[in-house]
Every structure is written in C-alpha cells, then in structure tokens.
Amino acid sequence: MVNGLQTRGTTNIYGAIKKGIDVVAARDSRLRNPQIMFFTDGQSNYEPRQGTVAALKELKEQMKLSCPINTYGFGMYNQLNSR
Numbered sequence: 500m501v502n503g504l505q506t507r508g509t510t511n512i513y514g515a516i517k518k519g520i521d522v523v524a525a526r527d528s529r530l531r532n533p534q535i536m537f538f539t540d541g542q543s544n545y546e547p548r549q550g551t552v553a554a555l556k557e558l559k560e561q562m563k564l565s566c567p568i569n570t571y572g573f574g575m576y577n578q579l580n581s582r
Contacts, residue, residue, distance in 0.1 A: 510541035513551045516568060517558060524562050533566045540574035 519535040526533065547554035555568070 509544045510539055511545045512537070512539060512543040513545060513547055513554055515539075516555055516570075519568070520555075520558060520562060520564055523566055524564060535566060535568045537568065537570045539570070539572055 516535060516537050519537065523533045523535065543551060549557070559565075559568075
C-alpha cells in the first residue's frame with residue numbers, strides 16, 4: 500500500500516487518515532490490534548466543513564472503530580493541531 504502512494508505537493512490530512520480508517524475496517528484478520536500512524540510535514544489543503552478533528556471523530560464513531568490514531572508533525576510546520 501505505501502509503495503503505491505504518490506506525492507502531489509499537497510496535504511489532505513482528512514483524506515489520508517480516512518484511508519487508514521478504511522484499510523483498518525476492511526482488514527481480514529481481527530486477531531491483532533490495529534493502529535493508524537500519520538506523519539506529515541505540511542498543513543492541510545483540505546478541511547471538511549465541520550473541521551478535520553470533528554469529521555474524523557464522527558467517522559470513527561460511525562464505523563465503531565476503536566483503534567488509536569497517532570499523528571506526527573515534523574519539519575517547519577510546528578503549529579499543527581494534534582488534538
């Protein structure tokens with residue numbers, strides 16, 4: 500999966516974490532506890548209407564997903580909101 504990703508010069512934090520949630524939800528084996536790790540060096544160029552954090556919380560609740568989502572910001576963008 501990671502090898503299939505391509506850079507396009509933008510950062511869609513919501514879309515990337517949603518993709519991680521979709522992958523976790525679609526997994527075949529439920530024997531291991533999943534977690535999502537999101538790394539970024541940029542600020543999001545897309546924001547859902549209710550905001551990224553609220554939209555992702557709502558999505559996790561809708562999908563009854565209880566795995567942790569860890570976010571890591573690095574580089575020159577040290578003002579990232581990692582609630």
